[in-house]
Amino acid sequence: MIDQRVYEMFRDIGRDMYVHNLVSSHGGNISVRFGDRILIKRRGAMLGRLKPHDIIETGLEKNDSGVALASTELIVHRAIYKATPALAVVHAHPRHAIALSLTRDEIVPIDNEGSYLLKKVPVVSVEFASGTKQMADAIADALRSYKIVFLRGHGSFATGQTLDEAFQWTDALEEAAEIIMYAKMLNEEMIEYRRMSDSYSKW
């Protein structure tokens, strides 16, 4: 039985992700870890319209009937929880960041907020980039060292203690990506305002 407070947390973050253009109608997924259990969005449910029955509970290690209903990315979420101290995972398809991921191996924000919060977001590339073990392992491994990473051409995976926190990294990344694109479009030399800015790419 899902606590009403927990449902409201899923509903609100899911809605915000859709409103912020971080996912299309049925894209993306979110989950939380409660001890040895995972609560994750139901496969096919719309993040912008989550109902209580759209939150599926299943095991972190062991399968049960919940896996028949859970998001196709359950394998990735499980791998992340096993590899990191995360208690929440947000997976989104932020459009500007996806575009940037097609041309670079890391997204290094140039705006103040992005630099302050994220420093650097590595871009990971795998052959089968949806719901595979290969993808799960690559993402989980990258998240050992970063709180948000990007799967090239696919989307972001962010971790946090809460959904709220993981959502913040996701939204901050998309804002940073949009600003990078605007700055590129200006095609003018950037005036560096950050001390030790070269160090961000070594984060």
Place this chain on the structure above:
Amino acid sequence: MNGWMGKLLVIDLASGSVTTQPLDMEMARLFIGGRGLGARLLWDLVGPEVEPLSPENVLIIATGPLTGTGFQTSNRFSVTTKSPLTGTVLDANSGGTWGMRFKRAGYDAMIIKGRAPNPVWIEIKPDSVTLHDASHLWGLTASQVSEALGQDKNRRNVLCIGPAGENLVRFAAIMNDVARSAARGGPGAVMGSKNLKAIVVEGDLRVDFADKDRFRFIQYEATKMLKANPVTSQALPEFGTPVMMNILNGVGALPTRNFQQSDFEHAEAISGEAITERILVDNDACWACPIACTRVTKTSRKQGEGPEYETAWSFGASCGISDLEAIAEANYLCNDLGLDTISAGATIACAMELSERGLLDSDLRFGRADLLLPTVEAIAYRDGLGDLLAEGSYRLAERCGAPELSMSVKKLEMPAYDPRGMQGQGLLFATSNRGACHMRGNMLGLEVLGLPKLIDRLQVQGKAGYVILNQNSSSVLDSLVACKFAHIAVADEYFARALTALTGIEYPTGEMLRAGERIWTLERLYNIREGFTRADDTLPPRLLTEPATGNSAGEVSHLEPMLDEYYRARGWDSNGVPRPAKLAELGLAELVEGVL
């Protein structure tokens, strides 16, 4: 060697021998330093047959790799021993300057064994360690002995006990830099039992870095976090930790009159705002700390340091007292006599309730501010009723036939958060390895302050995961050794990157927290070896049955379901014993073979 100094000092007070041994680097990698290193050494040195106040107990004083590096709040050290109050593994840590100086004398840790035949003090310099006669110092207060031994913040730092430690008060503190303390659980009594009055350190050796440029960049980014966070940049500097008083009272989680209520009608009078307005003289800071939360205060009669939030609560709301000057002076007295202010105030509150119920023959009553100072003094010198209170609230209440009136877990008095209004905090207190403690993880950030994000404080489902993460993180911070207040603004990730840049050993955030889990689990195993069980992971019955008041009105702690979830999430069985698979995962299986 990067990060660590690579050397342990071993002093046997019985024989007077002083030796050094190399730091086991694999042990350091796995347990980091400070609390973790202390727990690992204690596991080998002090078994269940050892009485805490016997010569066979040891006192381990350890710094961590971050200590002395200049990283924010990297001034701390920890003291590990078997607690005379709880019988559990005990780590208490302290700030100031002493820890940095000890490390710069060239040591990561010292192990003090045995009991000196007569009082001694130890002088440690990079090229010498000397034991001196301390007969003339015995009986002096912390400020007196610090002055006598030449305390100089910038050159020579004194760590000592006051009369409470000499008199084996079970919650006696070890004091350093005059008014800093490693206090909880009674390490001062262990030091007193060894006839050791003081340890003086001098040193200016430097810590080596694997990648200093990278370290400094991480430090620079951490500075931004501290400056931007209103708790570390505004609230703590302006109001100190007592800024929490009105906030906790506002959510109905301020324990009052020995936890009979969870809100205090006079909270405003003892709040951070009141302290700043009425008695604050100046701020002070530990070495390398930009926060400067220390309160230098002055009453109409005296001047001293404090009160911190916990102290303003323990002598204030907990005792039903709103006289700010009496609270501050009780704090000054505890500092000078060497007492843990939380246990002192909470034990007096317990005595007040026992007296009001006719179970203890004393004049103590809630609100009797006039009795605070004489009672604190009586405890430190074990004078009259003070002798009974010096045993702590549990033994006091048990002696009066009402142990349930001791607001403690594993005999350690609970700090200033009511678990009925903060469900996760209750689980944290119940499972803390040294007894009820807000410094072994703290749910204040998540459940009240919204750090990093606010979660529902009354929610039960899922709380175990948050508590575990906080506990593991606290184990790491206490091992680095860094201050919890820096962690308010600076996330685990920054500490992990700093540790990597400092030592050259890769510590991704998860791996660093895994070390925290290893430390927590070893402490748990230590307690199991001492005979502790699931039955000890509980809260006073009052919190499970009597509803809270104020803005948590009607709430009780829902401990049992959270405890079940906690054990599962930790990989422990339903009795709270770590499963073999978890021990293997943490690299502890071989160490504890044959023990469980």
